[in-house]
Amino acid sequence: MAKLKLAVYWASSCGGCDIALVELGEHLLELAEVADIVFWPAAMDFRYEDVEAMEDGSIDVTLFNGAIRTDEDAHIARLLRKKSKIMVAFGSCAMEGCIPSLANIKGADYGLRRAHIETPTTENPTGELPRGSYAMPEGDLSLPVLCGQVRTLEQLVPVEFKVPGCPPNHDQVWKAIQTLINGEVETSAVAQLLGVDPRTVCDQCPREREGKIRVKAFLRPHQVIPDPDKCFLEQGLICAGPATHAGCGALCIKANMPCRGCYGPPDGVVDQGAALLDAIVASLDGQTDGEIRKVLGTIVDPVGTFYRFSLADSYLQQMKMDDDASGRVCASQAEEVTE
């Protein structure tokens, strides 16, 4: 049997997803027996031209990590889509926007202004902001341009599978890869989740839940050393476990940190933040409006807390705007038109 052709790409990501692949350890050797890695910029020296030279559909599986934030991300996403039989949104960024998509709260222009002009440690007397191209004596230099909005891979191109996690747990990654190389799952019109367990994180959480305790205030993790045996929510710490797909094996929880929600929404839920909001409100104590308002006031940064990993792929985001509305048309859209 011919060896599979495998590609890995990082768009706007931290590199953690690539590390998760390296964490496969000796499984990488097994992988190398059945698959050729034809593209993996984080690990080996590949050029975009190499990919462009490939025949359409010649890559069997592309593990695409990172969100779509720049015109470069969008260009490569489209390119790899064209060259690949199976496209996998690998990791939280590609699947649901993850941390980079929190930039959508304020938008790209605000982010640039804040980072390059306003922060107290920045000295930028001319107010120079990154531009797409610079004319230099040696010739024109170009930088990727930020899109108005951080998007998920699936918002740009069709995707066959999604592997959640920030980063995906390496055991789950291996399971997912095995599923892919053995062709155990038929692709369908709707992208399917790989590398998850049934139900939510609470199903794997070993902590004791009393079940009837409601709280009068929420604390942040740095304000308290939590009891390692009791449910975080019952100790007044916001834990995303109830509204997060199982798959990680409750890793953070075992390190005495509340779940932050990186494995995305449970089956049947579109908007993870809304599901978490409902679960959190249910555990509020308070009989009067005043009391309730006081408890709600202790939830710092609700969007960042409830949508820490899933903002780009949420109803809340859909209500906001798209690139066109912001007046900032991403170069990738121009590309789409010309294609």
Add this chain to the structure above:
Amino acid sequence: MIRSSQMDHSFVEQVQAQQGGEHLLTCWSCGTCAATCIVRRYEPAFNPRVILHKAGLGLRDEVLSSAEIWQCSACDACYPRCPKEIHISDVMKAIRNVAIEEGYEGPGPFAQVDEHKCSGCAVCTRACPYGAIDRVTVNVDGEERTVARVNHDLCLQCGVCVAACPSGAMSLEAQSDTELLTRMAQDGWLQRPRFADGGGDAPRILAFVCQWSIHSSHEWSELQSLESDSLRIVNLPCSGRVDPEMIMLALTQGADGVLLLGCEGGECHYKRGTYLGRSKVALLGTMLQQMGIEAQRVRFVEAGSLERNVLPLAVGAFRETLCALAPRQQALEEAIHG
């Protein structure tokens, strides 16, 4: 006709021995409770006066096997009006306790747990205003797992747990997510363009209405006739049943604004449902604001038990607010460039 052979005084004593049941024979059957009872709007056969009278006569089998004893929602609208100051919901509870002791069960529908989906996260057990949900360890498909279980003797079908459950494991007949979504989207209402996007003659409002917050039968019967292209009404068992995901879904589609009508604080028929509904809307508003979306697009309105005609007035005021919002496009540009 009531035969003396049916009258069993030991039943009266049994009820009186229960906490809250001691006032059973204090009732002089004036019917003030029945006149104020809101449950009668949905269940015309429900009449607290008749139940107390029959129980007082000792008609054990007739009372215990009737569906009506389970229908009192303990809202206590009758309590302040009873000239004999009988806490009628307590007497009802006492009667139900006797029924439970004798193996009777209410007619439901009760909240139901899908054990395959349930993670045992305890969100519903905290949410339930009646403490009707516990967690039990059972064998599901050959695996020992801890899942939620609903106590049918305590469940009053408010639906708060259905909204709270993040796994979609809880359901309540006629109030499931699918049924609510169907009502929201009926006749393509959700798919039509928003007023802000140039659709319709007025801002399109989706109103979730707690079934207890409409206080006169007349208003209740008029409710559906208020509906138009610019107003869709979806009834809920309680404002606490509202699901923020549905509110946001509506706002991403054809609704300019979402209104939630619930009972006044302290008057909720399900104890804390109003606070839950209000908290969800408040928190959602905070998040919209954080995102730079007008928080005025979601609104909670409370209806006091003595107020009438609240919904049409609230819709009118909400419509004005939505009209006053700058057109969406313009607001966005201001948010970005301002």
